[in-house]
Amino acid sequence: MNVTIIGLGLIGGSVARACAEQKLMVSSWDPNPDTRAAARAWGIPVAESREAAVEHADLVVVATPLVAMEQTFQWLAQCAPPQAVITDVGSVKEPVIAHAVAHGVGDRFVAGHPMAGAESSGFDAASSSLFRGATWAVTPLPLTQVDRVLVVARFVMGVLGARVMFLTPDIHDAGVALVSHVPHVLAHELRGVVGQDRHGRVAQALAAGSFRDMTRVARGDAVRNAAMVWENRDQVSRVLDVMIADFTDLRRVLGSASDQGDVEAFFTRGGTVSESDRAHATLTVTQDTPVSVLTALGELGHLVVALTDVDDQPGHGAHLTFAAHHGVS
Amino acid sequence: MNVTIIGLGLIGGSVARACAEQKLMVSSWDPNPDTRAAARAWGIPVAESREAAVEHADLVVVATPLVAMEQTFQWLAQCAPPQAVITDVGSVKEPVIAHAVAHGVGDRFVAGHPMAGAESSGFDAASSSLFRGATWAVTPLPLTQVDRVLVVARFVMGVLGARVMFLTPDIHDAGVALVSHVPHVLAHELRGVVGQDRHGRVAQALAAGSFRDMTRVARGDAVRNAAMVWENRDQVSRVLDVMIADFTDLRRVLGSASDQGDVEAFFTRGGTVSESDRAHATLTVTQDTPVSVLTALGELGHLVVALTDVDDQPGHGAHLTFAAHHGVS
Numbered sequence: 001m002n003v004t005i006i007g008l009g010l011i012g013g014s015v016a017r018a019c020a021e022q023k024l025m026v027s028s029w030d031p032n033p034d035t036r037a038a039a040r041a042w043g044i045p046v047a048e049s050r051e052a053a054v055e056h057a058d059l060v061v062v063a064t065p066l067v068a069m070e071q072t073f074q075w076l077a078q079c080a081p082p083q084a085v086i087t088d089v090g091s092v093k094e095p096v097i098a099h100a101v102a103h104g105v106g107d108r109f110v111a112g113h114p115m116a117g118a119e120s121s122g123f124d125a126a127s128s129s130l131f132r133g134a135t136w137a138v139t140p141l142p143l144t145q146v147d148r149v150l151v152v153a154r155f156v157m158g159v160l161g162a163r164v165m166f167l168t169p170d171i172h173d174a175g176v177a178l179v180s181h182v183p184h185v186l187a188h189e190l191r192g193v194v195g196q197d198r199h200g201r202v203a204q205a206l207a208a209g210s211f212r213d214m215t216r217v218a219r220g221d222a223v224r225n226a227a228m229v230w231e232n233r234d235q236v237s238r239v240l241d242v243m244i245a246d247f248t249d250l251r252r253v254l255g256s257a258s259d260q261g262d263v264e265a266f267f268t269r270g271g272t273v274s275e276s277d278r279a280h281a282t283l284t285v286t287q288d289t290p291v292s293v294l295t296a297l298g299e300l301g302h303l304v305v306a307l308t309d310v311d312d313q314p315g316h317g318a319h320l321t322f323a324a325h326h327g328v329s
Numbered sequence: 330m331n332v333t334i335i336g337l338g339l340i341g342g343s344v345a346r347a348c349a350e351q352k353l354m355v356s357s358w359d360p361n362p363d364t365r366a367a368a369r370a371w372g373i374p375v376a377e378s379r380e381a382a383v384e385h386a387d388l389v390v391v392a393t394p395l396v397a398m399e400q401t402f403q404w405l406a407q408c409a410p411p412q413a414v415i416t417d418v419g420s421v422k423e424p425v426i427a428h429a430v431a432h433g434v435g436d437r438f439v440a441g442h443p444m445a446g447a448e449s450s451g452f453d454a455a456s457s458s459l460f461r462g463a464t465w466a467v468t469p470l471p472l473t474q475v476d477r478v479l480v481v482a483r484f485v486m487g488v489l490g491a492r493v494m495f496l497t498p499d500i501h502d503a504g505v506a507l508v509s510h511v512p513h514v515l516a517h518e519l520r521g522v523v524g525q526d527r528h529g530r531v532a533q534a535l536a537a538g539s540f541r542d543m544t545r546v547a548r549g550d551a552v553r554n555a556a557m558v559w560e561n562r563d564q565v566s567r568v569l570d571v572m573i574a575d576f577t578d579l580r581r582v583l584g585s586a587s588d589q590g591d592v593e594a595f596f597t598r599g600g601t602v603s604e605s606d607r608a609h610a611t612l613t614v615t616q617d618t619p620v621s622v623l624t625a626l627g628e629l630g631h632l633v634v635a636l637t638d639v640d641d642q643p644g645h646g647a648h649l650t651f652a653a654h655h656g657v658s
């Protein structure tokens with residue numbers, strides 16, 4: 001299989017390194033000549049132009065920043081072979097899919113999002129093992145052909161070592177607002193408040209593990225973080241509304257003649273978030289399996305932890321083994 | 330020096346283990362017989378009663394939960410030798426000091442707070458190295474005799490390996506609201522919102538490092554966390570007011586016809602919180618040095634990183650070497 005990677009930053013670079021290590025036939029492109037040189041020096045095949053990069057692609061991985069994706073779909077519609085499956089790694093799915101559909105590659109597009117990252121960015125920070133054991137959301141549309149979905153799942157699991165969670169784009173965007181985008185907002189806010197407080201310097205000298213951990217993601221690229229929150233603004237707003245109401249309630253309790261018991265209610269309410277608890281189920285997927293079956297399992301919190309090809313049985317595609325993942329650990 | 334530790338949980342137990350490892354003469358007490366047995370099995374001397382524990386104390390370390398401190402000061406006023414210095418490890422200082430003063434031990438009390446902890450609690454989770462390299466806030470009152478302050482500083486630095494930051498109680502409470510208490514509120518809120526959201530299960534399956542790090546402190550003792558927020562409610566409220574206003578602004582930007590640039594302003598504002606940057610200064614402290622000199626250095630973000638006794642020079646107490654700590658790393 002020929003894999004083409006467009007964009008060789010932390011995510012795209014990590015995908016490219018994993019492909020290169022496994023001698024998968026690969027081609028790549030990045031608009032930055034320094035990045036292209038760094039990738040070549042590392043042994044990644046980089047094409048002479050972005051058009052040449054996708055010429056023979058069976059799978060195109062779009063790993064550009066969110067703001068560049070629309071323009072990337074525009075030229076992929078002209079240059080990518082019609083049979084090539086296109087996927088991406090953007091942290092928000094509904095607007096990215098809308099761009100793909102608008103530019104006429106929606107039928108070939110199976111959107112994805114690896115739940116992995118780092119504070120550092122760029123090709124130099126990339127690692128072939130970045131996705132090993134990570135969850136990789138795949139968000140096909142109801143009419144997406146299941147064999148195209150399996151192309152992405154096989155690549156993500158087999159080459160990158162991640163586990164796949166099939167989700168509808170809207171449920172994905174709601175979920176990542178909760179566990180990624182809003183946490184980024186909180187981290188930046190905490191860092192911003194300390195930076196601007198008159199006791200900020202004292203506070204930083206007192207800071208221990210909890211503050212370090214809670215502001216870690218705010219040491220990443222602020223513009224990139226702003227972009228993902230902006231692209232997912234409806235879902236982030238929904239969560240922020242809940243938080244503003246909760247903080248206002250807590251503020252009232254702290255300022256009133258209440259007692260500690262009312263504060264405890266705020267602190268113990270998260271008790272339903274429990275640690276890991278897994279149950280396995282297997283699904284045999286044929287070319288007639290509706291994508292909605294896969295995304296329904298994802299909505300129940302199930303991850304694909306194993307994928308076995310059953311191509312020798314006519315009409316069969318793969319056994320997918322799902323595990324329910326209920327934990328936060 | 331005879332050290333008595335009252336309360337053998339994570340913090341008190343860690344102090345006791347460090348003392349025992351260094352063969353410091355120690356006595357201790359915990360109201361829980363199982364804890365007393367566990368401490369004895371570990372080689373910590375535990376007295377037959379709390380009165381016997383403090384009988385020969387030069388330094389009493391009160392390491393009970395915040396809610397038990399008032400009652401502890403009450404009996405220490407009756408049982409502790411008048412010359413013994415009393416310190417504590419509570420995470421909020423103004424109310425604890427008020428209790429000590431109200432029960433007549435204010436002149437002997439030098440309040441403290443180690444900026445170290447763990448999700449787990451109790452004597453079994455204690456470690457003699459818990460405080461090594463940590464910042465330990467010491468918050469004397471203006472009239473506190475500086476030689477009593479040095480007793481605590483020598484113990485914290487020499488026996489426990491921490492660095493001391495002298496602060497007034499109010500500045501301490503403002504600082505820990507920013508870097509500890511409010512982060513605990515954010516972590517519990519994030520965990521609570523995910524636990525109660527209709528997409529919470531999907532979100533947890535998608536959760537990666539950022540969510541894990543940001544909810545880590547919420548896996549600790551919720552009642553203890555509620556108690557420290559309640560005891561520091563004025564300072565926590567002050568920070569929450571800022572955050573509610575900031576989140577409301579961000580929510581307005583996300584819901585309006587603004588563009589990504591307005592969101593970037595929110596994300597880049599924490600830029601003044603920078604990484605470490607140290608400058609050293611030395612202060613020679615005699616018995617006439619006002620405590621306000623020490624706390625003024627603390628307010629500038631300075632930590633005591635070295636303490637050299639100069640008892641051979643009459644009237645001199647110690648050289649304190651301060652380092653300015655401007656970083657969050």
